[in-house]
Each structure stands twice: as C-alpha cells, then as structure tokens.
Amino acid sequence: MMSWKERLIDRMPAELAREIDIYETQMALKRQGKVEDKLFAETRLRRGVYGQRYDNGQRHDGSTQRTLSFPCGDLTKGTETVWDAPGMQRIKIPFGGLTPDQMDVLADVAEEYSDGISHVTTRQDIQLHYIRIDDTPDLMRRLAAVSITTREACGNSVRNVTACPLSGVCSDEAFDVTPYAKACSRFLLGHPDVQDFGRKFKPAFSGCKHRACGLTTMHDLGFIARIRVENGVERRGFEMYVGGGLGAVPYQAKLFDEFVPEEEILPLSQAISRIYARHGEKKNRNRARIKFLVDKLGIDRFREMVLEERRGLPHNEAWTDYLKELPAYGEKPLKPATKLNSGARSTAFETWRASNVYRQKQPGYAVATATLPLGDITSWQMRQLADIARRYVGENVRTTVEQNILLRWVSEADLPALHGELERIGLGEAGAGTIMDITACPGTDTCKLGIASSRGLAAELGERLAAKYQQLDEAVKGLHIKISGCFNSCGQQHLADLGFYGVSRNVGGMTVPHFRVVLGGQWEENAGSYGVAIGVVPSKRVPDFVDRITEKYLTEREKGERFREFIERVGKRELKALVDELATVPPYELDRSYYSDWRDPREFTLSDIAKGECAGEVVSRIDFDLQGAERQYFEAQLQFEAGNHQKAGETAYSAMLAAAKGLIRTQYQDITDDADTIVREFRARFYDTELFHDKYAGGKFAHYLFGRHEDKERTFDTDKTRRLLEETQLFIEAAHACNARMIGQNAAAPMIANQEPASVARV
Amino acid sequence: MTADGAVDLHKIGVKFFAEQGNAVELVEFIPIFHRWIQTDALDDLLIDVADYSHVHAGPGTLLVADAGHYGFDETGRRRGMVYYSKHVLTGTLPERLAAVCRKVLLACQLLEQAPELQGRLKFDGNEVQIFSNDRLCAPNNEETFRAFEPALKEFLTKLYAGSGYSLNRETNSKERFCVTAKTSEPVRLDTLLGRLAA
Numbered sequence: 001m002m003s004w005k006e007r008l009i010d011r012m013p014a015e016l017a018r019e020i021d022i023y024e025t026q027m028a029l030k031r032q033g034k035v036e037d038k039l040f041a042e043t044r045l046r047r048g049v050y051g052q053r054y055d056n057g058q059r060h061d062g063s064t065q066r067t068l069s070f071p072c073g074d075l076t077k078g079t080e081t082v083w084d085a086p087g088m089q090r091i092k093i094p095f096g097g098l099t100p101d102q103m104d105v106l107a108d109v110a111e112e113y114s115d116g117i118s119h120v121t122t123r124q125d126i127q128l129h130y131i132r133i134d135d136t137p138d139l140m141r142r143l144a145a146v147s148i149t150t151r152e153a154c155g156n157s158v159r160n161v162t163a164c165p166l167s168g169v170c171s172d173e174a175f176d177v178t179p180y181a182k183a184c185s186r187f188l189l190g191h192p193d194v195q196d197f198g199r200k201f202k203p204a205f206s207g208c209k210h211r212a213c214g215l216t217t218m219h220d221l222g223f224i225a226r227i228r229v230e231n232g233v234e235r236r237g238f239e240m241y242v243g244g245g246l247g248a249v250p251y252q253a254k255l256f257d258e259f260v261p262e263e264e265i266l267p268l269s270q271a272i273s274r275i276y277a278r279h280g281e282k283k284n285r286n287r288a289r290i291k292f293l294v295d296k297l298g299i300d301r302f303r304e305m306v307l308e309e310r311r312g313l314p315h316n317e318a319w320t321d322y323l324k325e326l327p328a329y330g331e332k333p334l335k336p337a338t339k340l341n342s343g344a345r346s347t348a349f350e351t352w353r354a355s356n357v358y359r360q361k362q363p364g365y366a367v368a369t370a371t372l373p374l375g376d377i378t379s380w381q382m383r384q385l386a387d388i389a390r391r392y393v394g395e396n397v398r399t400t401v402e403q404n405i406l407l408r409w410v411s412e413a414d415l416p417a418l419h420g421e422l423e424r425i426g427l428g429e430a431g432a433g434t435i436m437d438i439t440a441c442p443g444t445d446t447c448k449l450g451i452a453s454s455r456g457l458a459a460e461l462g463e464r465l466a467a468k469y470q471q472l473d474e475a476v477k478g479l480h481i482k483i484s485g486c487f488n489s490c491g492q493q494h495l496a497d498l499g500f501y502g503v504s505r506n507v508g509g510m511t512v513p514h515f516r517v518v519l520g521g522q523w524e525e526n527a528g529s530y531g532v533a534i535g536v537v538p539s540k541r542v543p544d545f546v547d548r549i550t551e552k553y554l555t556e557r558e559k560g561e562r563f564r565e566f567i568e569r570v571g572k573r574e575l576k577a578l579v580d581e582l583a584t585v586p587p588y589e590l591d592r593s594y595y596s597d598w599r600d601p602r603e604f605t606l607s608d609i610a611k612g613e614c615a616g617e618v619v620s621r622i623d624f625d626l627q628g629a630e631r632q633y634f635e636a637q638l639q640f641e642a643g644n645h646q647k648a649g650e651t652a653y654s655a656m657l658a659a660a661k662g663l664i665r666t667q668y669q670d671i672t673d674d675a676d677t678i679v680r681e682f683r684a685r686f687y688d689t690e691l692f693h694d695k696y697a698g699g700k701f702a703h704y705l706f707g708r709h710e711d712k713e714r715t716f717d718t719d720k721t722r723r724l725l726e727e728t729q730l731f732i733e734a735a736h737a738c739n740a741r742m743i744g745q746n747a748a749a750p751m752i753a754n755q756e757p758a759s760v761a762r763v
Numbered sequence: 764m765t766a767d768g769a770v771d772l773h774k775i776g777v778k779f780f781a782e783q784g785n786a787v788e789l790v791e792f793i794p795i796f797h798r799w800i801q802t803d804a805l806d807d808l809l810i811d812v813a814d815y816s817h818v819h820a821g822p823g824t825l826l827v828a829d830a831g832h833y834g835f836d837e838t839g840r841r842r843g844m845v846y847y848s849k850h851v852l853t854g855t856l857p858e859r860l861a862a863v864c865r866k867v868l869l870a871c872q873l874l875e876q877a878p879e880l881q882g883r884l885k886f887d888g889n890e891v892q893i894f895s896n897d898r899l900c901a902p903n904n905e906e907t908f909r910a911f912e913p914a915l916k917e918f919l920t921k922l923y924a925g926s927g928y929s930l931n932r933e934t935n936s937k938e939r940f941c942v943t944a945k946t947s948e949p950v951r952l953d954t955l956l957g958r959l960a961a
Contacts, residue, residue: 426819601794
C-alpha cells in the first residue's frame with residue numbers, strides 16, 4: 001500500500017519533506033538506542049512533539065498510584081517519558097493565518113491521529129492531544145503538504161510568531177503587520193542563530209499600541225507598528241520591545257527602540273538571538289528566559305551589546321527581500337462590499353453581532369468571530385467552517401490568542417446568513433471577548449505541570465455565565481476571565497480582569513485544589529499592566545467568588561470606573577477579606593466535593609505532576625550537529641546495504657563534514673556549508689592546534705576527512721565504500737571525544753561577536 | 764488498499780446508538796469512566812478520561828486507552844458508544860471488525876448496568892455504525908466501498924445472523940468512510956455478543 005510519504009511527495013515543499021525524513025530517521029535511531037534520551041527529547045520537542053500528563057507511565061486513579069504498562073516496555077522518548085504514552089502535537093500557525101485547505105487537513109489529522117478535537121492555544125497555535133509518536137511523521141507530512149510546519153513549535157527555540165488577528169482590517173492600526181510577522185517567522189525558522197537558546201523565545205507583532213492586539217509587552221520580543229514622517233515622507237517601522245514574559249514572575253518588556261525602520265527588524269532580531277544564545281542562562285532553567293538576561297544586564301547595556309553584534313553581522317539578503325513584495329501584499333476579499341440592510345433580524349443575531357462582529361476599516365466588510373468553547377473545535381466543525389470560509393471569505397481565516405477563529409472580509413450583507421451557518425455547526429454562540437469567553441490552558445487535563453483543573457473550572461464558569469449572560473450588566477459582560485492550571489501562566493491570568501491559577505492547600509492532612517486570585521490585569525494597551533495576586537480560594541468556591549466580586553464591582557464602582565481602576569481603588573486589604581470569606585474548606589467528612597477538582601471525581605492529589613517539557617532540554621548546538629552527522633552516517637549505512645555505494649560514499653563524506661562543521665561552529669559561528677572552507681577551517685582550528693588529536697592515535701582520524709576531501713577521483717566499489725563508512729564512524733567518534741575534551745578543559749574559544757575565519761585571523 | 768484490491772484496514776471504529784441517551788448528561792459519564800479505570804473494567808490499558816461536553820456534536824466524554832479510544836459520543840448529532848482502534852489489529856478484516864465491535868458492545872453493556880445511571884441508558888442493538896479512521900487506506904469513495912463490501916457483508920451476516928439489513932453510506936467525501944447498518948428487528952446486546960463469539 002502506498003504510504004503518505006509516497007502519496008504526498010510532490011505536494012510537500014522539499015525542505016519540509018527532508019526535515020521530516022530526518023526526524024523519522026532520528027526516531028529509528030532512538031529505537032535502536034543510538035540517541036540519548038535528553039537529545040532525542042529536545043529533537044522531538046523542536047518538531048512540536050510534546051509530552052503529556054501520565055507519559056512517565058504513572059497515574060493516580062483516585063485511590064492508588066498505578067503503573068501504566070505500555071506495550072513498548074522500557075523504550076523511552078525522553079527522560080522518564082515512555083515511548084508509547086500518548087503525547088501532544090503542537091502545530092505552528094504563524095500570525096494565526098489559516099486557509100480552508102489547511103483547515104481540512106487539520107480536521108483530518110485531528111480525527112485520525114488524535115481525538116477529533118483541534119485545540120486553539122493562547123499563542124494562535126493548534127494542539128492535538130493523545131497522539132502516538134509513531135504517527136507523528138505522517139501527521140507532519142500531511143500538514144507539510146498544505147505548507148504547515150511543526151518545526152520549533154516547542155523546545156528551546158523561536159516559538160510561533162503571533163500577531164494581532166485584526167491586522168490589515170483594524171481601524172486603529174498604523175499598518176498591516178501581517179507580512180512582517182510572516183517574514184519574521186520565515187527568517188527565524190530553523191535559523192542557525194536560534195538553535196542554542198537556554199529557553200523558548202516568543203515574538204509578537206501588533207498594529208497599534210492601545211488595544212490588546214499582539215500583547216507585545218508580555219513577549220520576549222515585541223513589535224508595535226509605527227509610522228514616522230521624515231522629510232515629509234512616511235516611513236514604516238516598529239516600536240520594539242524586549243524581555244517581557246509571564247511565567248511565575250511576570251516581567252513587562254523593556255523598550256529597546258522607539259522606532260526601528262522596517263529594514264532593520266530582522267537583522268536586529270538576529271542580533272538579539274545571538275546575544276541571548278551567547279549570554280543567556282543555560283544551567284538554571286528558572287532564570288533562562290531572555291527577560292532575566294535583560295534584567296541582569298539592564299536594557300541600556302543589553303541594547304549596546306545587540307547593536308554591536310548587529311554591526312558585525314554578515315549581510316543577508318533575506319533581511320529585506322520580503323520588503324520588495326510588500327507593495328503587492330494584500331488580502332483579497334471573496335465578495336464585494338455590501339452594507340447590512342435595515343430589515344428585521346432575530347435577537348439571537350443582534351446579540352451575536354454585538355459581541356462577535358467587528359466592522360473593518362474597509363467599508364462594507366466585517367470580521368466575524370466563531371467562538372470556540374475552551375478553544376476546542378471538532379473535526380466535523382473544522383471542515384464545515386472551512387467550507388463556510390470558502391463560501392464567504394475565501395482564505396481569510398485567523399486563530400486568536402483568545403482561542404477563537406476569525407473569518408475576515410465578510411461582506412456585511414452576508415452576516416445574517418453567516419451567523420445562521422455558524423449556528424448550524426454549533427459555533428454561532430454570542431459572547432466573544434466577553435466574560436463568557438474564558439481563556440484556559442490545558443491544566444491537569446493533559447499538562448504534566450498542571451496543579452488544578454483550569455479547563456474544568458473554565459467549563460463550569462462558562463456554563464454558569466452563559467445561563468445568565470443576557471441578564472448581566474454591560475460592565476460585567478465586558479470583563480475578561482483567564483485561568484491557568486499552575487503558576488506558569490499559559491492561560492495568561494496576569495492580563496485578565498479576573499485571573500486564576502491553580503495551587504493546592506493541605507487541609508487536615510489532605511490536599512485540596514485551590515486557585516490563586518489575580519485581579520485587575522490589563523488586556524488593553526498590549527497587556528499594559530499585570531494583575532495583583534490577592535489570595536487563594538478553594539477550587540469549588542471560585543464561581544461564588546466571581547459572583548461576589550462582580551456584584552461588588554457593580555454596586556460600589558464610581559461613575560465610569562473600569563474594573564482595573566476599581567480594584568486599585570478598593571485595595572488589597574478589602575479584596576483579601578472578600579477572598580477570605582470563601583477560603584474555608586469544610587472537613588472531608590462533611591463535604592467531600594472540595595477534595596476533588598472540577599469534572600474530575602478522583603480524590604485530588606499532586607502525585608500526577610511530572611517534569612514538564614516547557615523548558616525543553618538544554619542541548620547545545622554542537623550536540624545537534626554531531627547528532628546530525630550520526631544520522632547521515634546511519635543513512636549512508638542504509639544506502640550501502642541497498643547496494644547504492646556511490647550514494648553511501650557521498651553521504652558518509654557529508655557526515656564527516658557535518659561533524660567537522662559542528663566543531664568549527666563552537667569557535668566560528670558563521671562557518672559556511674562550503675566543503676573547502678570547512679576542511680580549511682577544521683585543519684587550522686582543530687588539526688594544527690592538535691585540539692582534535694587523540695591521546696594515542698594523534699591526528700589519525702582527521703586524516704580520514706582530509707583524505708576523502710582530497711580524493712576527487714574516488715571510485716565506489718564495495719571495499720572502498722565499506723572502509724569509508726568505517727572511517728566516517730571513527731571520525732564522528734573522534735569529534736564527540738574532541739567535544740568532550742573541550743567541555744572538560746573549557747578549551748572551546750569563547751563565542752565572540754563576528755569572529756573571523758581562522759585563515760584571516762592568523763594573518 | 765492492497766495490490767489485490769482488498770482493504771487492509773486497521774483503524775476501525777464501531778458505534779452503537781443510544782436509545783434514551785438524552786436523559787443522561789455527558790458529564791455523568793466522567794465518574795463512570797474513572798471507575799472503569801480504577802477497576803480495570805475493560806480488557807484494555809485504560810489511561811484517562813477527557814471531557815468534551817462543552818463542544819457541539821463532538822466526542823462527548825472520552826475514555827482514552829492505549830489501543831484505541833472509547834467514548835460516549837455525539838458525532839453526527841447522534842449519541843452513542845463508540846470505540847475506534849489506533850493500533851494494528853490481528854486477523855482478517857471481518858475478524859478485526861468483529862473484535863472492535865465486541866469491545867464496544869462490552870462497553871455498552873457495562874454502561875447499561877452502571878449503577879450511577881440507574882437504568883436511564885439503553886442501546887439499540889439493531890443499528891451499528893462502522894467507520895474507517897484512515898483516509899490513506901480507505902478514503903470515502905465508491906472504490907473503497909466495493910473493496911470493503913465483502914468483509915462488511917461477512918461481518919454483518921455474523922452479527923445479524925442472516926437477517927436482512929439496510930445499509931447507509933456517508934456521502935460527503937471529506938468525511939470518513941462510514942456505513943450504518945440497520946435491521947428491522949430489535950436485537951439485544953448479549954445476543955450480538957453471543958453471535959460474535961460463535
């Protein structure tokens with residue numbers, strides 16, 4: 001039977017197809033025990049293949065801890081991560097942009113490999129759960145065939161580049177940031193300078209400063225569109241921020257520059273990446289995000305270092321190539337602009353229109369929001385929504401950080417019919433962006449780090465609020481609720497009017513799920529300020545707390561006072577008292593409901609928490625490079641076995657070059673792929689200096705590379721090829737040993753900016 | 764499909780519809796499925812329970828297992844118990860269909876007997892939905908149906924003991940290959956299980 005690989009070979013971009021083949025080979029090597037756990041874990045994470053709760057093979061069933069005996073036995077896919085245990089696949093959707101064809105494929109893979117649900121994340125990604133790792137290469141191929149990559153969706157790399165979902169249609173924006181976000185995403189994807197980070201790195205783009213939009217100030221790297229008039233000419237650029245982030249201790253990003261011209265955003269991003277890779281913390285995972293580096297150095301010193309790095313960067317046409325395409329860039333509406341007529345319409349439609357429709361700056365067009373409960377959409381709904389998009393808006397679909405899906409460029413006259421279609425598929429609910437539209441991270445449902453059930457609480461609150469939505473005061477309807485299952489803030493609770501994150505408390509010797517209350521965060525102004533943590537309430541009392549705090553706001557607010565201002569005025573002492581009124585947990589014998597979480601009847605325990613994979617594994621670039629050489633050597637062996645000696649010989653040579661290049665890169669970051677350059681640099685830096693020399697064999701192994709490189713007339717008979725394969729293996733082993741010695745002796749020359757080639761440096 | 768035109772399908776799903784399923788809230792299945800995990804109620808490595816009661820016509824309440832997933836599901840706006848395999852199955856295609864069918868029938872029986880539901884849930888034995896969860900092996904088209912039909916007939920003949928049945932096919936080519944067979948006579952679940960065991 002034909003495989004997906006064969007079926008899709010002509011539809012996948014060659015580069016994506018090759019990357020997936022490489023990943024599949026790495027899986028094969030892991031199964032053979034040829035890749036260590038830590039390295040494979042980071043390898044799969046950089047393909048978006050993420051761990052999930054219970055993947056250590058342990059689960060508490062409410063009464064006892066049980067071992068899940070997966071059929072794979074001892075085979076692992078990371079430290080304490082069982083190969084067969086279901087995992088999560090994160091799929092990058094740059095700036096949230098989707099086409100109907102992509103939606104169809106997402107629906108299919110969710111159905112066939114997951115559980116029929118696509119989950120939109122708070123970073124505009126899509127996640128699938130309960131995935132078997134053996135299915136991931138084909139899953140990736142099917143996505144690649146519609147130009148979606150999962151590369152660097154997790155791990156210590158550049159995550160999905162997010163952008164305001166209204167970019168290009170927003171009345172307040174300076175200009176459409178979409179092509180810039182796209183270019184940034186493309187430029188940084190797989191870039192050599194983003195492979196050696198201590199932690200993840202999240203960029204975001206926003207079209208304006210004052211709305212929520214891209215939430216730039218909570219990002220590692222944030223861009224806000226600006227237009228500057230110089231000599232009477234309008235010039236595009238960005239207000240650029242760096243070093244923001246949520247997590248356990250949220251940081252507001254620092255202003256890097258008030259105006260970075262458009263042609264400078266990519267080289268500056270590259271320079272920042274180099275500084276972060278070189279100076280960022282690698283050992284202490286809790287201090288490894290760039291926010292800590294910026295904080296430690298101070299923004300002024302950090303800026304100086306970045307600008308110095310920038311001055312020395314080798315020029316790259318890709319920095320500005322995309323700017324040439326900008327004049328032609330623009331989304332094409334499917335249908336002509338037509339205003340909504342004034343005929344009678346249903347209350348349901350008007351309610352939906354009030355919350356879910358945004359009038360575009362282009363007259364006669366609107367953006368409609370399909371509200372996804374908890375960010376979830378079924379495969380059937382996804383396919384139906386794709387068809388609806390085809391009929392009404394064409395390719396203009398985006399995911400949002402509020403876990404919804406937008407249809408852009410809806411001709412206004414189509415809105416009633418569109419609403420009818422959305423209702424038909426169960427996505428026509430009103431309330432987008434209101435108190436009912438609750439954001440929640442996966443929490444204890446699937447996350448290894450989850451403490452309390454964020455989704456369970458969100459579902460419960462959502463149901464209760466939906467039941468009384470029409471009766472709610474407008475001031476309450478406009479509030480935001482965001483929930484995280486733990487302090488790591490994936491649910492972005494710091495930005496909400498009412499934020500909650502999961503904690504636990506010991507009551508009478510038993511563990512009880514609680515949520516810490518965070519009040520008064522600011523969603524607007526690009527996440528302008530963070531909320532204040534007040535106190536903790538038992539999980540089962542959170543709905544009561546929401547009722548009480550909103551009631552208090554309604555009755556005690558001053559005229560025109562917004563919730564954040566109200567919280568600030570009332571003060572922590574009074575708010576704490578309100579929280580404390582609900583803090584009491586009855587004894588277990590009186591009310592057991594407190595001792596289990598929402599929608600999970602098991603007696604609550606923390607024993608299911610395992611080591612998370614958010615932080616990835618710290619694996620240096622040289623480890624990946626040497627692993628790449630190993631993989632090529634493995635491929636060469638397979639080719640040899642298949643009788644393809646020439647191909648085997650060439651691949652083996654390529655493997656030696658890859659290993660040599662990896663070593664060179666520890667000293668000279670900008671080493672090229674040119675074989676002559678690699679061999680020359682290797683000779684100068686590692687052979688002449690005797691760094692590569694074995695204690696007993698001396699420089700013998702280096703001669704295997706030199707000999708093969710100089711032998712231009714090589715023939716590929718069986719014996720010669722076999723010998724070359726053996727030499728390749730020894731060369732790669734020697735490269736590993738050399739690397740180990742350098743680490744031991746700290747002999748690798750420290751990475752400095754813009755190192756010159758060895759030949760030049762020696763002169 | 765194999766070279767000789769047969770369907771070598773392993774990712775098979777079978778669903779039996781609920782007679783009185785609307786009387787039960789989806790969240791009521793959550794504690795039941797957790798109890799099944801605690802008591803090893805099914806012959807599978809049961810892992811966890813996923814709550815999708817908030818989505819429209821979706822997987823409902825899912826019982827995640829290693830070899831496949833169980834669920835009280837609402838796909839197609841019809842409630843019922845489903846099981847779909849995710850691993851390679853053994854035997855001929857009719858045998859694989861029977862094995863998957865047996866799994867879901869046992870789960871249906873357990874649900875009907877669940878003390879938490881107090882008899883509020885019954886399943887129709889006379890209607891069964893069978894689907895492929897593998898578009899590479901079995902895309903939803905006429906060719907697949909023709910290739911699948913002999914195995915399907917063999918399986919349904921066994922399940923319904925030669926009684927006549929009507930067959931409906933999902934016509935939307937984007938949806939999974941899916942057929943629903945229905946007999947006119949009511950059939951008990953234990954009768955079906957007995958026939959499959961024979």
